[in-house]
Amino acid sequence: MKVYASILKIRLLIGMQYRSAAWAGVATQFFWGFISIMVFKAFYEFAAVTPPISLKELITYIWLQQAFLAFIMLWFRDNELFDLITSGNIAYELCRPTDLYGFWYAKLLAQRLSSALLRCYPILILAFFLPKPYNLTLPPNVLTFILFVITLLLGLLLLVAISMFLYISVFITLSPMGSLLIFGVLGEFFAGLIIPVPLMPLWLQKIAYVLPFRWTADFPFRVYSGHITQSDAVIGVFIQLVYLLALLWLGKLALNSVLKRVVVQGG
């Protein structure tokens, strides 16, 4: 466990180096958040029936989404790992005296964590001080906030577990583009990145609730705004844990089975 913790720490420090890239990202995400809020605001203005999520909750949802984009984007990827697999340099990785799954997991986790740490503060702070109704509001009480932090972190762990499958699939397909697309498009749609899950039609919501993706993004954000009640949130935490353990176990199994068949050609 200590090994993985130090990998995490080193990678975190490396990730924190890219400050200027982070600023560009902040600007883009801020703009993006603004645009989507204005679109939703226009939709809400003339809504005939009351939508299932209030505008205030929705705005909070969007700002959190932009601030923690690195926690929830499946597109966010490590090309180094893809290159390792396709070029055969994976042989070096296999020589290391650590378990490959844990090693990669720690690496990917650190990347997302460092990227989010650099970006989330400016966005959150700016969003707090925006004029109404565009501003981000505080959660209704302290307990909700604690629950939000727990669910967000569990969501992050879950997302990294999901993204591990992406890398594992490259062992079989040898080209990352296909799986990246499927994971990216479907995963982001069902995580509520394109339109928030409560605004989807009912039949689609049912699908989204079954899949693991929404537990990574949609769930913590709605906990924050109080759209999901505290008791439901506690149950949700357990569901997140079950998903996490199941996906970790499956991922390890899958990685071990592809590693058994891996063929490294000399060169």
Place this chain on the structure above:
Amino acid sequence: MNLYFKYLLILFKSQMQYRTSFWLLSIGQFFIPFSVFAGLYFLFERFGQIKGWDFFEVALCFAIIHMAFSLSECFARGFDTFSSLIIKGDFDRVLVRPRSTFLQVLGSKFEFTRIGRLAQSAIVLLWALNNLPIEWSLVKAVTLFFMITSGVLIFTGIYMLAATMCFWTVQGLEVANIFTDGGREMAQYPLNIYHKWVARFFTYVIPFGTVNYLPLLFILGKTNGNEVLYMLTPVLGSLFILPCFLVWQFGVRHYRSTGS
């Protein structure tokens, strides 16, 4: 012009060498905007309309801007990936050749897989046009054509500006994405749903409004004014590329090789 088509042909042939990969990527490109469009559809299913615009009107808007975007990504890819040309020092080679830098950079790369994205927006366009009660005339058809071409020119202009920045920064700048990806995302809805200052900025500074909002009003028959003026707005918008071109020339003169 002849040279440009030769570049086009060579790069097309080289990309077709990997046929399966080409088709898979194209299909993938089809699905990215597809999920965005699905989101749009579901929003309209719930809300019915957005500030008086109904689904098919917005779909038309969406299709035009996505079409322009995919075409410009296909043909102006050379400017989009320009920073690699600078970093590797390959731009020196471009400078010694007796042809304009603009043409050579433009011809240095084409991304034909964007055909998937183009197909997606074409389908949406046809679907929207079929469901809109538009009284067609020659003027309107010409306007539609102008809208798409001038959209391509505006996106290309933004790519050029971003590429010009590379002369000073060497690294590519992500900030330009605000205006390309962000502009696309924003312009897929009619501009009047946004705040006034946003709408103004994107009409007078970066003229997306002249591409898809003002002429759209005319096509949908929502205007009561001079028709020719509305028809010509996309043409005015496409003038955006001229200053971009000048800035580019200015940048080329200030180029210093990285020497690698």
